[in-house]
Amino acid sequence: MALLEVRGLRKEFGDVVAVDGVDIKSEEGEFLVLLGPSGCGKTTLLRMIAGLEHPTEGQILLGGEDVTDLPPRARQIAMVFQSYALYPHMTVARNIAFPLKAQGVDGPERDEKVKWAAGLFGIEHLLHRRPRQLSGGERQRVALARAIVREPSVFLLDEPLSNLDAKLRAAARDDLMGFQRRIGITSVYVTHDQVEAMGMGDRIAVMRDGKIRQMGTPEEVYHHPADTFVAQFIGSPPMNLLDWGDYILGFRPEHFLPEGVQDGGDRVPFDFFVNRIEYLGSERYLYGFIPGHEETKVIAMLPATVTVPLEEQRQHRFSVASDQLRFFDKDGGQKIPPQTIQA
Amino acid sequence: MTWDSTNVARLREKTRRRHRLGRVGLYLSAIGFSLFAVFPFSWAVISMFKRSNDLYSRDNNPFWFNEPPTLQHIQYLFRETNYLTFVRNTLIVGLVVTAVTLAFSLPTAYALARLRLKWGERMGIAIFLVYLIPPTLLFIPMTRVINFLGIQETLWSLILVYPTITIPISSWLLMGYFKSIPMDIEEQAMVDGYSRLGAITRVVMPLMFPGIVAVIVFAFTLSAHEFIYALSFNKASAVKTIATGVPTELIRGDVFFWQSLQSAVVLVAIPIALVFNAFLDRFIAGFTMGAVKG
Ligand SMILES: Nc1ncnc2c1ncn2[C@@H]1O[C@H](COP(=O)(O)OP(=O)(O)OP(=O)(O)O)[C@@H](O)[C@H]1O
Ligand SMILES: [Mg+2]
Numbered sequence: 001m002a003l004l005e006v007r008g009l010r011k012e013f014g015d016v017v018a019v020d021g022v023d024i025k026s027e028e029g030e031f032l033v034l035l036g037p038s039g040c041g042k043t044t045l046l047r048m049i050a051g052l053e054h055p056t057e058g059q060i061l062l063g064g065e066d067v068t069d070l071p072p073r074a075r076q077i078a079m080v081f082q083s084y085a086l087y088p089h090m091t092v093a094r095n096i097a098f099p100l101k102a103q104g105v106d107g108p109e110r111d112e113k114v115k116w117a118a119g120l121f122g123i124e125h126l127l128h129r130r131p132r133q134l135s136g137g138e139r140q141r142v143a144l145a146r147a148i149v150r151e152p153s154v155f156l157l158d159e160p161l162s163n164l165d166a167k168l169r170a171a172a173r174d175d176l177m178g179f180q181r182r183i184g185i186t187s188v189y190v191t192h193d194q195v196e197a198m199g200m201g202d203r204i205a206v207m208r209d210g211k212i213r214q215m216g217t218p219e220e221v222y223h224h225p226a227d228t229f230v231a232q233f234i235g236s237p238p239m240n241l242l243d244w245g246d247y248i249l250g251f252r253p254e255h256f257l258p259e260g261v262q263d264g265g266d267r268v269p270f271d272f273f274v275n276r277i278e279y280l281g282s283e284r285y286l287y288g289f290i291p292g293h294e295e296t297k298v299i300a301m302l303p304a305t306v307t308v309p310l311e312e313q314r315q316h317r318f319s320v321a322s323d324q325l326r327f328f329d330k331d332g333g334q335k336i337p338p339q340t341i342q343a
Numbered sequence: 344m345t346w347d348s349t350n351v352a353r354l355r356e357k358t359r360r361r362h363r364l365g366r367v368g369l370y371l372s373a374i375g376f377s378l379f380a381v382f383p384f385s386w387a388v389i390s391m392f393k394r395s396n397d398l399y400s401r402d403n404n405p406f407w408f409n410e411p412p413t414l415q416h417i418q419y420l421f422r423e424t425n426y427l428t429f430v431r432n433t434l435i436v437g438l439v440v441t442a443v444t445l446a447f448s449l450p451t452a453y454a455l456a457r458l459r460l461k462w463g464e465r466m467g468i469a470i471f472l473v474y475l476i477p478p479t480l481l482f483i484p485m486t487r488v489i490n491f492l493g494i495q496e497t498l499w500s501l502i503l504v505y506p507t508i509t510i511p512i513s514s515w516l517l518m519g520y521f522k523s524i525p526m527d528i529e530e531q532a533m534v535d536g537y538s539r540l541g542a543i544t545r546v547v548m549p550l551m552f553p554g555i556v557a558v559i560v561f562a563f564t565l566s567a568h569e570f571i572y573a574l575s576f577n578k579a580s581a582v583k584t585i586a587t588g589v590p591t592e593l594i595r596g597d598v599f600f601w602q603s604l605q606s607a608v609v610l611v612a613i614p615i616a617l618v619f620n621a622f623l624d625r626f627i628a629g630f631t632m633g634a635v636k637g
Contacts, residue, residue: 051533
């Protein structure tokens with residue numbers, strides 16, 4: 001039985017359809033990432049699970065029970081807002097104790113739990129401070145501690161790292177993952193950063209325009225994208241997509257290699273006209289096009305270990321292993337079975 | 344210029360002198376403003392104890408006692424006028440009007456600021472427009488309403504009329520305060536296990552404190568100093584407020600009971616000043632709390 005299940009969930013705001021028929025099943029202890037561009041309905045979906053927004057249609061189940069019509073307080077769900085939403089008039093200790101107070105936990109037991117939650121995130125020394133006296137990273141920890149303190153059944157996080165600088169963000173990501181593994185709490189994590197999604201998620205749900213376009217492990221989503229949107233949204237640089245007659249042909253930049261670098265197996269050769277080369281230390285990016293498909297920019301990414309000399313403004317012979325080629329329908333962009341291809 | 348030690352020493356000396364001058368300037372202007380603010384009040388305090396001969400003689404120093412001070416004018420105020428009744432009436436009207444104003448404007452402002460009502464925005468503007476109608480225009484229809492209800496010559500007339508002014512303005516004022524409190528905080532409290540009402544009382548209201556104080560100050564002072572309605576609805580001495588009672592009963596024709604007038608003012612001003620002072624710290628604290636991330 002899935003711990004968290006969402007069936008045919010739909011939310012309209014007037015004419016805007018923010019979430020358009022979403023189904024999710026999440027197992028106990030899973031870290032599920034909702035990934036999608038801005039405005040695709042991630043926050044709205046999360047708010048419906050939390051009970052802050054009532055769905056226009058569909059059901060939300062927790063542990064098999066239908067909670068669609070229950071108010072947030074009855075759901076035993078914790079949520080961390082993008083803004084952290086700390087209570088400015090309370091100290092850190094009172095912020096963390098606040099959910100416990102609602103449950104009627106008090107006295108030494110409450111203090112005990114506050115200490116435990118603060119300890120998990122290393123903020124015991126901040127307990128007497130107020131939110132305005134904290135740095136961004138410290139605020140985030142307080143928000144996480146407050147969310148975790150009453151040991152919720154599901155943990156919802158709405159872009160909790162988006163306000164931290166790059167270095168802090170990597171550290172916080174690490175902390176968060178370590179913590180999630182230790183506690184094993186079912187989490188739904190919203191982000192529009194695909195690197196974050198790939199690194200953290202047990203599974204990723206890629207959303208667009210209120211719909212889930214694909215749900216799967218990071219490997220599945222990366223190597224077998226369900227459609228051209230997912231193919232381009234995940235991976236940096238994104239998958240190369242070429243209009244190839246009856247279908248769309250796709251391959252990842254790191255699989256597009258000069259002839260002779262990788263031998264054996266079944267390889268499909270291409271001519272590649274290189275416009276520009278970017279040298280980035282650990283790899284080289286080659287920008288150009290395939291003759292006959294001048295309108296589409298193609299990118300090749302060569303690791304530093306590939307030392308074949310290549311020149312700008314020259315045509316070179318490249319190839320892709322045939323099992324790394326992906327095929328998509330021309331209208332709709334859905335994945336289709338492998339085709340035979342004449343280059 | 345090179346950074347040799349004499350230069351640095353000279354610069355340091357210069358900075359220090361400038362800093363000292365700055366402090367002197369700050370204190371001088373603070374003292375100046377304090378004197379300016381205190382002057383009318385202290386004059387009133389001195390006058391209320393002055394004998395009439397002392398007050399009216401042109402040769403006397405107006406800022407100090409030239410004859411021994413006296414309590415006779417304060418006694419006059421309490422014995423010969425209904426001053427205590429005026430004070431009591433003012434307190435009753437002020438407190439009831441303030442309570443009614445809060446009871447109506449808090450929910451109104453919350454609804455306009457928070458709930459996604461179709462007409463919310465326009466209703467907010469409509470409420471604000473009420474503010475632009477001069478009270479002297481509303482005076483005639485109000486009188487008819489009061490007479491129709493038969494509550495002229497009672498405190499009810501004022502308790503009914505003042506909220507028509509205070510509720511719209513307070514709603515508008517509180518709406519701004521509600522909007523300045525992030526919705527996230529309220530929703531977080533709901534996720535943390537509270538009902539909407541619980542979230543409002545535990546999280547929103549403490550942050551609304553400055554707004555609520557502003558409304559209390561506004562509603563109470565309006566009830567205390569309003570003159571036109573108070574004068575025309577209530578003519579009997581027993582139902583007058585300070586604003587009407589003091590000037591009508593201590594100015595008789597062209598005879599001004601100056602000392603008693605001053606006493607009447609000072610005696611109500613002191614407790615009010617003390618109450619405001621008690622709230623001042625929290626009032627300012629409310630503005631300086633960082634709500635969400637910085
Ligand atoms: N209260 C609302 N009223 C009207 N439209 C709304 C409301 N909330 C969200 N929307 C619309 O629903 C759509 C989805 O919004 P949502 O906030 O869920 O996006 P998101 O995926 O979280 O985006 P972001 O990554 O920018 O946070 C958007 O088009 C938005 O304009
Ligand atoms: Mg969002």
